[in-house]
Amino acid sequence: MAIPTFVDRVTLHASGGNGGHGCASVHREKFKPLGGPDGGNGGHGGSVILKVDGGLTTLVDFHRQSHRRAENGQPGKGGHANGANGDDIVLAVPDGTVVTDADTGEQLADLTGDGTEVVIAAGGRGGLGNAALASSARKAPGFALLGEEGESRTVTLELKVVADVGLVGFPSAGKSSLVAAISRARPKIADYPFTTLVPNLGVVVAGDTTYTVADVPGLIEGASEGRGLGHDFLRHIERCAAIVQVLDCATFEPGRDPVTDLDVIEAELAAHGGLEDRPRLVALNKVDVPDGHELAEIAKPELEARGLQVFEISTKSGVGLQALSFAMAAIVRERRATLPPPVPPRIVIRPEPVAGADEFTVGRENELWRVRGVKPERWVRQTDFGNPEAVGYLADRLNRIGIEDKLLELGARAGDGVAIGGADAVVFDFAPQIDIGAEILSRRGEDQRFAEERPAAVRRRAKDRAYHAARADDAYEAGAAHDGEDVEGGDRSDDE
Missing domain, CATH: 2.70.210.12 (GTP1/OBG domain)
Incomplete structure:
Protein backbone atom coordinates (compact mmCIF):
# COMPACT_ATOMS: atom_id res chain seq x y z
CA MET A 1 0.00 0.00 0.00
CA LYS A 160 -5.17 23.01 9.97
CA VAL A 161 -3.40 25.00 7.29
CA VAL A 162 -2.46 28.50 8.40
CA ALA A 163 -3.58 30.71 5.52
CA ASP A 164 -5.04 34.20 5.31
CA VAL A 165 -7.59 33.51 2.56
CA GLY A 166 -9.39 30.28 1.73
CA LEU A 167 -10.78 29.45 -1.71
CA VAL A 168 -13.89 27.26 -1.83
CA GLY A 169 -16.05 26.11 -4.68
CA PHE A 170 -17.29 23.21 -6.75
CA PRO A 171 -14.84 20.83 -8.44
CA SER A 172 -13.27 22.32 -11.58
CA ALA A 173 -14.39 25.83 -10.63
CA GLY A 174 -10.83 27.09 -11.12
CA LYS A 175 -9.52 27.38 -7.55
CA SER A 176 -6.12 25.86 -8.31
CA SER A 177 -5.87 27.93 -11.46
CA LEU A 178 -6.56 31.06 -9.40
CA VAL A 179 -3.78 30.18 -6.94
CA ALA A 180 -1.38 29.60 -9.84
CA ALA A 181 -2.39 32.88 -11.51
CA ILE A 182 -1.87 35.18 -8.51
CA SER A 183 1.14 33.44 -6.91
CA ARG A 184 4.18 31.37 -7.78
CA ALA A 185 2.54 28.14 -6.60
CA ARG A 186 2.12 25.48 -9.26
CA PRO A 187 -0.62 23.07 -8.18
CA LYS A 188 -1.83 20.26 -10.38
CA ILE A 189 -4.41 21.54 -12.89
CA ALA A 190 -6.49 19.34 -15.20
CA ASP A 191 -9.88 19.36 -16.92
CA TYR A 192 -11.53 16.72 -14.72
CA PRO A 193 -13.18 16.99 -11.28
CA PHE A 194 -11.29 16.45 -8.02
CA THR A 195 -7.90 17.18 -9.55
CA THR A 196 -6.89 18.76 -6.25
CA LEU A 197 -6.46 16.04 -3.63
CA VAL A 198 -4.61 18.11 -1.02
CA PRO A 199 -4.79 21.80 -0.02
CA ASN A 200 -2.48 24.05 -2.02
CA LEU A 201 -0.84 27.15 -0.58
CA GLY A 202 0.30 30.20 -2.49
CA VAL A 203 1.95 33.44 -1.38
CA VAL A 204 0.44 36.58 -2.90
CA VAL A 205 1.93 40.08 -2.94
CA ALA A 206 -0.56 42.92 -3.38
CA GLY A 207 1.05 46.33 -2.92
CA ASP A 208 2.82 46.31 0.43
CA THR A 209 0.75 43.39 1.77
CA THR A 210 1.91 39.79 1.56
CA TYR A 211 -0.54 37.05 2.44
CA THR A 212 -1.18 33.36 1.81
CA VAL A 213 -4.03 31.76 -0.13
CA ALA A 214 -5.17 28.14 0.22
CA ASP A 215 -7.52 26.25 -2.04
CA VAL A 216 -9.56 23.35 -0.68
CA PRO A 217 -10.50 20.24 -2.69
CA GLY A 218 -13.83 20.75 -4.40
CA LEU A 219 -17.03 20.85 -2.39
CA ILE A 220 -20.18 19.14 -3.54
CA GLU A 221 -23.62 18.90 -2.02
CA GLY A 222 -23.42 16.65 1.05
CA ALA A 223 -19.72 17.32 1.65
CA SER A 224 -20.38 18.02 5.34
CA GLU A 225 -21.87 14.51 5.58
CA GLY A 226 -18.82 12.85 4.02
CA ARG A 227 -19.49 13.03 0.27
CA GLY A 228 -16.53 13.83 -1.93
CA LEU A 229 -13.26 15.16 -0.56
CA GLY A 230 -14.28 18.54 0.85
CA HIS A 231 -15.45 17.17 4.20
CA ASP A 232 -11.93 15.99 5.03
CA PHE A 233 -10.36 19.35 4.22
CA LEU A 234 -12.88 21.92 5.45
CA ARG A 235 -10.80 22.25 8.62
CA HIS A 236 -8.08 23.95 6.59
CA ILE A 237 -10.12 27.12 6.13
CA GLU A 238 -11.01 27.50 9.81
CA ARG A 239 -8.02 29.80 10.38
CA CYS A 240 -8.59 31.95 7.29
CA ALA A 241 -9.41 35.63 7.67
CA ALA A 242 -11.66 35.58 4.58
CA ILE A 243 -13.37 33.12 2.28
CA VAL A 244 -13.47 33.57 -1.47
CA GLN A 245 -16.30 31.77 -3.26
CA VAL A 246 -15.00 30.72 -6.68
CA LEU A 247 -18.05 30.16 -8.92
CA ASP A 248 -17.90 28.50 -12.32
CA CYS A 249 -19.68 30.52 -14.97
CA ALA A 250 -18.92 28.10 -17.82
CA THR A 251 -20.07 24.76 -16.45
CA PHE A 252 -21.84 22.32 -18.74
CA GLU A 253 -23.60 20.45 -15.95
CA PRO A 254 -27.40 20.85 -16.10
CA GLY A 255 -29.15 22.62 -13.26
CA ARG A 256 -26.08 24.57 -12.18
CA ASP A 257 -25.58 28.33 -12.16
CA PRO A 258 -23.48 30.69 -9.95
CA VAL A 259 -26.33 31.55 -7.58
CA THR A 260 -27.31 27.91 -7.03
CA ASP A 261 -23.68 26.90 -6.54
CA LEU A 262 -23.26 29.66 -3.96
CA ASP A 263 -26.31 28.46 -2.01
CA VAL A 264 -25.04 24.87 -1.97
CA ILE A 265 -21.55 25.89 -0.80
CA GLU A 266 -22.91 28.17 1.92
CA ALA A 267 -25.14 25.34 3.16
CA GLU A 268 -22.10 23.03 3.46
CA LEU A 269 -20.06 25.71 5.26
CA ALA A 270 -22.93 26.27 7.68
CA ALA A 271 -23.18 22.52 8.30
CA HIS A 272 -19.44 22.40 9.07
CA GLY A 273 -19.87 25.32 11.49
CA GLY A 274 -17.56 27.99 12.85
CA LEU A 275 -17.24 30.02 9.63
CA GLU A 276 -20.24 32.34 9.88
CA ASP A 277 -18.18 35.39 10.92
CA ARG A 278 -15.70 35.21 8.02
CA PRO A 279 -16.06 37.96 5.40
CA ARG A 280 -16.96 36.66 1.93
CA LEU A 281 -15.81 37.63 -1.54
CA VAL A 282 -17.28 36.15 -4.70
CA ALA A 283 -15.18 35.46 -7.79
CA LEU A 284 -17.16 34.71 -10.97
CA ASN A 285 -14.58 32.73 -12.93
CA LYS A 286 -14.19 31.89 -16.63
CA VAL A 287 -15.63 35.15 -17.96
CA ASP A 288 -13.25 34.75 -20.92
CA VAL A 289 -15.76 32.23 -22.27
CA PRO A 290 -18.62 34.04 -24.09
CA ASP A 291 -21.41 32.16 -22.32
CA GLY A 292 -19.55 32.60 -19.06
CA HIS A 293 -19.40 36.37 -19.44
CA GLU A 294 -23.12 36.57 -20.12
CA LEU A 295 -23.97 34.34 -17.15
CA ALA A 296 -21.73 36.45 -14.89
CA GLU A 297 -23.49 39.63 -15.98
CA ILE A 298 -26.84 38.03 -15.08
CA ALA A 299 -25.75 36.65 -11.70
CA LYS A 300 -23.71 39.64 -10.49
CA PRO A 301 -26.65 41.97 -9.62
CA GLU A 302 -28.41 39.25 -7.62
CA LEU A 303 -25.25 38.44 -5.66
CA GLU A 304 -24.53 42.11 -4.95
CA ALA A 305 -28.08 42.47 -3.70
CA ARG A 306 -27.12 40.00 -0.97
CA GLY A 307 -24.40 42.37 0.20
CA LEU A 308 -21.54 40.43 -1.38
CA GLN A 309 -18.54 41.99 -3.11
CA VAL A 310 -18.39 40.37 -6.56
CA PHE A 311 -15.46 40.20 -9.00
CA GLU A 312 -15.57 38.95 -12.59
CA ILE A 313 -12.29 37.17 -13.26
CA SER A 314 -10.53 34.91 -15.71
CA THR A 315 -7.54 32.86 -14.62
CA LYS A 316 -6.62 32.38 -18.29
CA SER A 317 -6.64 36.00 -19.49
CA GLY A 318 -5.98 37.65 -16.10
CA VAL A 319 -9.11 39.78 -16.16
CA GLY A 320 -10.09 41.03 -12.70
CA LEU A 321 -7.26 39.24 -10.87
CA GLN A 322 -5.55 42.42 -9.70
CA ALA A 323 -8.74 43.87 -8.25
CA LEU A 324 -9.50 40.58 -6.50
CA SER A 325 -6.00 40.25 -5.03
CA PHE A 326 -6.10 43.82 -3.66
CA ALA A 327 -9.56 43.24 -2.18
CA MET A 328 -8.24 40.14 -0.41
CA ALA A 329 -5.23 42.15 0.81
CA ALA A 330 -7.54 44.81 2.29
CA ILE A 331 -9.41 42.19 4.34
CA VAL A 332 -6.14 40.65 5.52
CA ARG A 333 -4.78 44.07 6.60
CA GLU A 334 -7.98 44.80 8.49
CA ARG A 335 -7.79 41.43 10.24
CA ARG A 336 -4.15 41.87 11.16
CA ALA A 337 -4.82 45.33 12.60
CA THR A 338 -7.23 43.81 15.12
CA LEU A 339 -4.74 41.19 16.35
CA PRO A 340 -2.69 41.96 19.49
CA PRO A 341 0.98 42.72 18.93
CA PRO A 342 3.23 39.66 19.08
CA VAL A 343 4.74 38.99 22.48
CA PRO A 344 8.54 38.68 22.39
CA PRO A 345 9.83 35.33 23.64
CA ARG A 346 10.93 35.33 27.24
CA ILE A 347 11.97 32.89 29.89
CA VAL A 348 9.16 32.09 32.32
CA ILE A 349 10.09 30.62 35.69
CA ARG A 350 7.25 28.67 37.26
CA PRO A 351 8.10 27.49 40.78
CA GLU A 352 6.35 24.44 42.12
CA PRO A 353 3.13 25.41 43.95
CA VAL A 354 3.15 25.14 47.71
CA ALA A 355 0.81 22.37 48.75
CA GLY A 356 -1.90 23.25 51.21
CA ALA A 357 -4.65 21.46 53.06
CA ASP A 358 -6.14 20.21 49.79
CA GLU A 359 -3.07 18.23 48.72
CA PHE A 360 -4.95 14.98 49.40
CA THR A 361 -8.51 13.74 49.78
CA VAL A 362 -9.90 10.90 51.88
CA GLY A 363 -13.20 9.19 51.15
CA ARG A 364 -15.09 6.05 52.07
CA GLU A 365 -15.66 3.44 49.34
CA ASN A 366 -17.49 0.35 50.60
CA GLU A 367 -15.06 -1.39 52.95
CA LEU A 368 -12.07 0.78 52.03
CA TRP A 369 -10.84 4.25 52.82
CA ARG A 370 -9.42 5.73 49.63
CA VAL A 371 -6.71 8.40 49.68
CA ARG A 372 -6.09 10.41 46.50
CA GLY A 373 -3.53 13.10 45.90
CA VAL A 374 -0.49 13.89 43.79
CA LYS A 375 2.00 13.58 46.64
CA PRO A 376 0.71 10.40 48.32
CA GLU A 377 0.35 8.57 45.01
CA ARG A 378 3.81 9.62 43.87
CA TRP A 379 5.35 8.55 47.17
CA VAL A 380 3.72 5.13 46.87
CA ARG A 381 5.16 4.69 43.37
CA GLN A 382 8.62 5.58 44.69
CA THR A 383 8.56 3.04 47.53
CA ASP A 384 10.29 -0.35 47.45
CA PHE A 385 7.82 -2.46 49.44
CA GLY A 386 10.37 -5.23 49.78
CA ASN A 387 12.38 -3.03 52.15
CA PRO A 388 10.80 -2.55 55.62
CA GLU A 389 12.86 0.58 56.15
CA ALA A 390 11.48 2.11 52.95
CA VAL A 391 7.94 1.24 54.04
CA GLY A 392 8.54 2.95 57.36
CA TYR A 393 9.84 6.03 55.57
CA LEU A 394 6.64 6.08 53.49
CA ALA A 395 4.56 5.88 56.67
CA ASP A 396 6.48 8.83 58.11
CA ARG A 397 5.84 10.92 54.99
CA LEU A 398 2.13 10.11 54.90
CA ASN A 399 1.74 10.89 58.58
CA ARG A 400 3.64 14.16 58.21
CA ILE A 401 1.07 15.65 55.81
CA GLY A 402 -1.81 14.63 58.10
CA ILE A 403 -3.33 11.56 56.42
CA GLU A 404 -3.39 9.57 59.64
CA ASP A 405 -5.07 12.42 61.52
CA LYS A 406 -7.63 12.83 58.73
CA LEU A 407 -8.50 9.13 58.80
CA LEU A 408 -8.97 9.23 62.57
CA GLU A 409 -11.12 12.34 62.22
CA LEU A 410 -13.38 10.57 59.72
CA GLY A 411 -13.80 7.56 61.98
CA ALA A 412 -11.27 5.07 60.68
CA ARG A 413 -10.33 2.29 63.07
CA ALA A 414 -7.28 0.11 63.42
CA GLY A 415 -7.42 -2.73 60.91
CA ASP A 416 -9.49 -0.85 58.30
CA GLY A 417 -8.27 -1.10 54.73
CA VAL A 418 -6.72 2.09 53.32
CA ALA A 419 -6.11 2.33 49.56
CA ILE A 420 -3.78 5.01 48.20
CA GLY A 421 -4.29 5.69 44.51
CA GLY A 422 -6.79 4.77 41.81
CA ALA A 423 -7.15 1.53 39.88
CA ASP A 424 -3.59 0.43 40.72
CA ALA A 425 -3.85 1.46 44.38
CA VAL A 426 -1.75 -0.01 47.19
CA VAL A 427 -3.86 -1.21 50.13
CA PHE A 428 -2.66 -0.96 53.75
CA ASP A 429 -4.16 -2.00 57.06
CA PHE A 430 -4.71 1.15 59.08
CA ALA A 431 -2.48 1.00 62.19
CA PRO A 432 -2.34 4.43 63.83
CA GLN A 433 0.45 5.37 66.20
CA ILE A 434 2.35 2.12 65.75
CA ASP A 435 6.11 1.95 65.54
CA ILE A 436 6.35 0.45 62.08
CA GLY A 437 9.30 2.66 61.40
CA ALA A 438 12.27 2.60 59.18
CA GLU A 439 14.56 0.99 61.72
CA ILE A 440 13.96 -2.04 63.88
CA LEU A 441 14.36 -1.24 67.60
CA SER A 442 13.97 2.46 66.90
CA ARG A 443 11.23 5.00 66.55
CA ARG A 444 10.00 6.02 63.12
CA GLY A 445 12.30 8.49 61.47
CA GLU A 446 15.29 7.77 63.70
CA ASP A 447 18.45 5.72 63.23
CA GLN A 448 20.01 4.06 66.27
CA ARG A 449 22.93 2.41 64.53
CA PHE A 450 25.20 5.32 65.28
CA ALA A 451 24.13 5.31 68.95
CA GLU A 452 24.75 1.59 69.41
CA GLU A 453 28.16 0.08 70.08
CA ARG A 454 29.63 -2.01 67.34
CA PRO A 455 29.87 -5.77 68.05
CA ALA A 456 33.66 -5.67 67.80
CA ALA A 457 33.81 -2.93 70.42
CA VAL A 458 31.44 -4.85 72.66
CA ARG A 459 33.58 -7.96 72.36
CA ARG A 460 36.76 -6.01 73.00
CA ARG A 461 35.31 -4.39 76.09
CA ALA A 462 34.09 -7.77 77.36
CA LYS A 463 37.58 -9.18 76.93
CA ASP A 464 39.03 -6.18 78.70
CA ARG A 465 36.66 -6.63 81.60
CA ALA A 466 37.48 -10.34 81.79
CA TYR A 467 41.16 -9.58 81.66
CA HIS A 468 40.96 -7.00 84.39
CA ALA A 469 38.76 -9.28 86.49
CA ALA A 470 41.31 -12.08 86.12
CA ARG A 471 44.11 -9.71 87.08
CA ALA A 472 42.13 -8.62 90.07
CA ASP A 473 41.60 -12.25 91.13
CA ASP A 474 45.32 -13.03 90.76
CA ALA A 475 46.22 -9.98 92.81
CA TYR A 476 43.75 -10.98 95.48
CA GLU A 477 45.15 -14.50 95.68
CA ALA A 478 48.70 -13.22 95.78
CA GLY A 479 47.81 -10.86 98.59
CA ALA A 480 46.11 -13.60 100.55
CA ALA A 481 49.15 -15.86 100.21
CA HIS A 482 51.41 -13.08 101.36
CA ASP A 483 49.29 -12.50 104.42
CA GLY A 484 49.46 -16.26 105.23
CA GLU A 485 53.23 -16.29 105.11
CA ASP A 486 53.39 -13.42 107.56
CA VAL A 487 51.13 -15.28 109.99
CA GLU A 488 53.14 -18.47 109.80
CA GLY A 489 56.39 -16.57 110.39
CA GLY A 490 54.90 -15.01 113.46
CA ASP A 491 53.94 -18.41 114.82
CA ARG A 492 57.45 -19.70 114.40
CA SER A 493 58.88 -16.81 116.33
CA ASP A 494 56.42 -17.44 119.07
CA ASP A 495 57.44 -21.14 119.19
CA GLU A 496 61.04 -20.24 119.44
Missing part, protein backbone atom coordinates in the same frame (compact mmCIF):
# COMPACT_ATOMS: atom_id res chain seq x y z
CA ALA A 2 1.43 3.36 -1.02
CA ILE A 3 2.02 5.91 1.72
CA PRO A 4 0.50 9.32 0.90
CA THR A 5 2.74 12.35 0.79
CA PHE A 6 0.17 14.64 2.41
CA VAL A 7 -1.27 13.52 5.75
CA ASP A 8 -3.25 15.98 7.87
CA ARG A 9 -4.57 13.70 10.62
CA VAL A 10 -2.69 11.02 12.55
CA THR A 11 -2.76 9.21 15.89
CA LEU A 12 0.46 9.29 17.90
CA HIS A 13 1.33 7.04 20.83
CA ALA A 14 3.93 8.82 22.97
CA SER A 15 5.70 7.51 26.07
CA GLY A 16 8.10 9.40 28.31
CA GLY A 17 11.18 7.65 29.64
CA ASN A 18 11.19 6.05 33.08
CA GLY A 19 13.18 7.67 35.87
CA GLY A 20 16.23 5.82 37.15
CA HIS A 21 16.19 4.23 40.60
CA GLY A 22 18.16 5.80 43.42
CA CYS A 23 21.10 3.87 44.87
CA ALA A 24 21.43 2.64 48.47
CA SER A 25 25.14 2.52 49.17
CA VAL A 26 27.45 3.01 52.17
CA HIS A 27 30.92 4.45 51.84
CA ARG A 28 33.51 1.75 52.51
CA GLU A 29 37.04 2.60 53.50
CA LYS A 30 39.62 0.91 55.68
CA PHE A 31 39.25 1.75 59.37
CA LYS A 32 35.88 3.46 58.57
CA PRO A 33 33.22 0.77 59.00
CA LEU A 34 30.46 3.43 58.95
CA GLY A 35 31.65 5.89 56.34
CA GLY A 36 28.15 7.21 55.72
CA PRO A 37 25.65 6.89 52.85
CA ASP A 38 26.92 7.73 49.37
CA GLY A 39 24.19 6.45 47.03
CA GLY A 40 23.49 8.76 44.09
CA ASN A 41 20.13 9.85 42.64
CA GLY A 42 18.58 8.31 39.55
CA GLY A 43 18.35 10.37 36.36
CA HIS A 44 15.07 11.79 35.08
CA GLY A 45 13.44 10.15 32.08
CA GLY A 46 13.27 12.01 28.78
CA SER A 47 10.05 13.67 27.56
CA VAL A 48 8.29 13.61 24.19
CA ILE A 49 7.99 17.18 22.86
CA LEU A 50 6.18 18.53 19.79
CA LYS A 51 7.80 21.58 18.19
CA VAL A 52 6.60 23.62 15.21
CA ASP A 53 8.85 23.59 12.15
CA GLY A 54 7.81 26.17 9.59
CA GLY A 55 9.34 24.12 6.78
CA LEU A 56 6.94 21.18 7.21
CA THR A 57 3.54 20.92 5.52
CA THR A 58 2.48 17.36 6.35
CA LEU A 59 2.26 14.85 9.20
CA VAL A 60 3.42 11.95 7.05
CA ASP A 61 6.35 11.12 9.34
CA PHE A 62 3.91 10.10 12.07
CA HIS A 63 1.91 8.07 9.56
CA ARG A 64 5.04 5.98 9.01
CA GLN A 65 6.02 5.74 12.67
CA SER A 66 3.20 6.32 15.14
CA HIS A 67 4.91 5.07 18.34
CA ARG A 68 7.59 7.26 19.94
CA ARG A 69 9.33 6.67 23.28
CA ALA A 70 11.90 8.85 25.04
CA GLU A 71 15.05 7.51 26.71
CA ASN A 72 15.02 6.19 30.28
CA GLY A 73 17.04 7.83 33.03
CA GLN A 74 20.03 5.91 34.36
CA PRO A 75 20.13 4.55 37.94
CA GLY A 76 22.30 6.18 40.57
CA LYS A 77 25.54 4.59 41.76
CA GLY A 78 27.71 4.59 44.83
CA GLY A 79 30.27 7.31 45.49
CA HIS A 80 27.61 10.04 45.10
CA ALA A 81 27.36 9.29 41.35
CA ASN A 82 24.01 10.45 39.98
CA GLY A 83 22.48 8.69 36.99
CA ALA A 84 22.33 10.47 33.64
CA ASN A 85 19.06 12.03 32.50
CA GLY A 86 17.33 10.45 29.52
CA ASP A 87 17.34 12.44 26.27
CA ASP A 88 14.14 14.17 25.19
CA ILE A 89 12.57 13.38 21.82
CA VAL A 90 11.68 16.57 19.92
CA LEU A 91 9.21 15.84 17.12
CA ALA A 92 8.80 18.43 14.37
CA VAL A 93 5.22 19.23 13.32
CA PRO A 94 3.82 21.72 10.78
CA ASP A 95 2.54 25.13 11.73
CA GLY A 96 -1.15 24.90 12.60
CA THR A 97 -1.12 21.46 14.27
CA VAL A 98 -3.86 20.89 16.85
CA VAL A 99 -3.07 18.32 19.57
CA THR A 100 -6.01 16.47 21.15
CA ASP A 101 -6.08 13.73 23.76
CA ALA A 102 -7.43 10.69 21.93
CA ASP A 103 -9.04 9.22 25.05
CA THR A 104 -10.80 12.26 26.53
CA GLY A 105 -11.12 14.51 23.46
CA GLU A 106 -9.54 17.40 25.38
CA GLN A 107 -7.56 19.85 23.25
CA LEU A 108 -4.04 19.98 24.66
CA ALA A 109 -2.44 22.57 22.40
CA ASP A 110 -2.91 24.59 19.22
CA LEU A 111 0.60 24.92 17.82
CA THR A 112 0.97 28.04 15.72
CA GLY A 113 4.16 29.99 15.19
CA ASP A 114 7.60 28.65 14.36
CA GLY A 115 9.35 27.24 17.44
CA THR A 116 6.19 26.76 19.54
CA GLU A 117 6.43 23.54 21.52
CA VAL A 118 4.47 21.45 24.00
CA VAL A 119 5.31 18.41 26.15
CA ILE A 120 2.81 15.64 25.44
CA ALA A 121 4.42 12.85 27.49
CA ALA A 122 6.57 13.88 30.45
CA GLY A 123 9.43 11.68 31.62
CA GLY A 124 9.39 10.10 35.06
CA ARG A 125 11.33 11.57 37.97
CA GLY A 126 14.46 9.83 39.12
CA GLY A 127 14.47 8.32 42.60
CA LEU A 128 16.57 9.81 45.39
CA GLY A 129 19.59 7.89 46.63
CA ASN A 130 20.19 7.24 50.32
CA ALA A 131 22.72 10.08 50.47
CA ALA A 132 19.93 12.54 49.65
CA LEU A 133 17.60 10.90 52.17
CA ALA A 134 20.03 11.18 55.07
CA SER A 135 19.17 13.57 57.89
CA SER A 136 20.16 14.25 61.47
CA ALA A 137 17.66 11.64 62.64
CA ARG A 138 18.20 9.11 59.84
CA LYS A 139 21.93 9.25 59.33
CA ALA A 140 22.40 6.11 57.25
CA PRO A 141 19.25 5.12 55.36
CA GLY A 142 19.40 1.57 54.13
CA PHE A 143 17.05 2.25 51.21
CA ALA A 144 16.56 4.52 48.20
CA LEU A 145 13.52 5.73 46.28
CA LEU A 146 12.43 4.13 43.04
CA GLY A 147 12.24 6.08 39.80
CA GLU A 148 8.78 6.94 38.47
CA GLU A 149 7.42 5.60 35.22
CA GLY A 150 7.15 8.02 32.32
CA GLU A 151 3.79 9.35 31.19
CA SER A 152 2.10 7.51 28.33
CA ARG A 153 -0.49 9.23 26.19
CA THR A 154 -2.27 8.73 22.88
CA VAL A 155 -2.90 11.98 21.03
CA THR A 156 -4.49 12.95 17.76
CA LEU A 157 -2.56 15.41 15.60
CA GLU A 158 -4.72 17.39 13.21
CA LEU A 159 -3.24 19.85 10.74
